[in-house]
C-alpha cells in the first residue's frame with residue numbers, strides 16, 4: 515500500500531508537485547496522466563526515493579520514504595524516463611549486473627534472467643551493446659531490469675514510449691498479467707493506454723491532482739458519452755433528428771460529414787434515433803454509440819482552473 519500525504523516538490527522557486535494526497539492499494543493499476551511538465555516524473559522519482567520531497571509524507575507498506583528507502587526499494591521496480599544507463603554493456607551483461615544489485619544469485623538469478631528475457635522478448639539483442647539498440651529495445655531492456663526481482667510495486671514512467679504498435683500491445687498485456695495483487699503506476703501520454711490497461715486514472719496538472727477515478731468514470735465525463743454518431747450514405751434531410759425526444763443537440767462534422775446527436779442528461783437515445791431512421795427510411799451507412807472521447811475530457815480537466 516502506498517500512502518501519500520500533502521506531497522510537494524519545489525525546484526528553487528518553482529512548485530513542480532503541489533500538495534498531492536492519494537492512496538494506492540494492491541490490485542490498483544493506476545494510469546498517471548498529465549500534460550508535459552505536469553509533475554508526473556517528479557512524483558514517481560519521489561515515490562521511488564530518487565528525489566527528496568520538499569514537504570509532505572510518503573509511506574510504502576508502512577515504511578517512510580526517504581528514511582527507509584533501501585528497504586522500500588527492494589519491493590519496487592522502477593522504469594525511469596529515457597534509456598537505461600551503462601550503454602556499453604551488452605543486454606545480457608546488464609541484466610546480470612542488475613540481478614546482482616538486486617541480490618539475486620545461483621539458480622534463482624538464472625531463472626529470473628531467463629524469465630525476463632522471454633517475457634520482454636530480448637532474445638535477439640542479448641549480445642548487443644545497449645547504446646546501439648533502437649529506442650523500442652532500450653525501453654524493453656529498461657522494463658526487464660524493472661521486473662527482474664519480481665517486485666510487488668511497479669512504477670513505470672512511459673513504459674510504451676518508442677515502441678511500435680505490436681510491442682505496445684505486448685507490453686500492455688505483460689503489465690496486465692504481472693499486475694495481479696501488485697501495485698502498478700504507469701505514466702503515459704496515450705489516453706487509450708489507460709482504458710486498455712488501467713483500472714484507475716489519476717490526472718495531474720501543474721503538479722496538482724485534478725481527477726482520481728476509474729477509466730469508465732473519465733469517459734462518462736465526456737459530452738460524447740452515449741452520443742450517437744451517424745454516417746449517411748448520401749445527403750438527406752436530417753433536420754428531424756434534432757427534434758427526437760431526449761436529443762439535446764446535433765452537430766455535423768464538416769470534414770467527414772458525420773452527424774452526432776447528444777443526449778439530454780440521463781437519456782439513452784439509441785432506440786428513438788434508430789426508430790426515427792427506420793420510419794423516415796434515412797440512408798444510414800454507419801451508426802454507433804460513443805463511449806466518450808478521452809482527449810476532450812483530458813483537455814477540459816487539465817486546462818480548467820477548478821480542481822475536480
Ligand SMILES: Nc1ncnc2c1ncn2[C@@H]1O[C@H](COP(=O)(O)OP(=O)(O)OP(=O)(O)O)[C@@H](O)[C@H]1O
Pocket residue numbers: 525530548549550551552553554555556557
Ligand atoms: N531537476 C529539476 N530542476 C528544475 N526543474 C525541474 C527538475 N525536474 C523537473 N523540473 C520541472 O518540473 C516540472 C515537472 O517536471 P516532470 O518531469 O515531473 O513533468 P512530467 O509530468 O513528467 O512531464 P513529461 O510528460 O513531459 O515527462 C517541469 O516544469 C520541469 O521542467
